[in-house]
Amino acid sequence: MVVTVPELAPLTPGATRVLDAASRLFYERGIHAVGVDTIAEAAGVTKKTLYDRFGSKESLVVSYLQHRDARWRAHVAEHLAAAPSPGPDRILAVFDAAISWSDENSPKGCSAINARAEIGDGHDGHPVFPEVSRQKKWLFELFDELCREADVTDAETTAQAMMLLYEGAIVTVGMETFPQPFEAARRLAKGMLEQEIG
Known part of the structure; x- marks a missing residue:
């Protein structure tokens, strides 16, 4: 039995910052409690960058x-x-x-x-x-x-x-x-x- 680890698409530096911030916030506070404004601010990016990288x-x-x-x-x-x-x-x-x-x-x-x-x-x-x-x-x-x-x-x-x-x-x-x-x-x-x- 070999565990396959899914290959995920590489992320730009901005997308990585967004994902890192979102991951921390979603886990700590909950998905509904965290808005995109909070994620963008924590990641040091604009909301436009967040939507450009992830869509929604x-x-x-x-x-x-x-x-x-x-x-x-x-x-x-x-x-x-x-x-x-x-x-x-x-x-x-x-x-x-x-x-x-x-x-x-x-x-x-x-x-x-x-x-x-x-x-x-x-x-x-x-x-x-x-x-x-x-x-x-x-x-x-x-x-x-x-x-x-x-x-x-x-x-x-x-x-x-x-x-x-x-x-x-x-x-x-x-x-x-x-x-x-x-x-x-x-x-x-x-x-x-x-x-x-x-």
């Missing part, structure tokens, strides 16, 4: 999510490379990646989940929903493939359980329900895998 606020939000996803996938790939043999350690590497990623990059939970919570039911044609859905499907497919490589008896059901543990942990991070939720999810995942794989 919605496209900027999608770009923000895509760039975070690419960074996350690269981070996961590093952890999987450290556990190259199929088996439980390779599945648990996704949780290890989340543990090392979470504090610095996701103290308010998952950017995709947070964005999804702001856009409604996803049936209004908003471009954010397909992007968020794509990211979550990718993660489930990754768990599914890792479970199949490990010869888990019921790979699909186990992958679903791994996904639920992961998603529960990332929501718990954002809600601050209890400390170290990914560590707890990893322990539960390890116990399940020991029963499934032996």
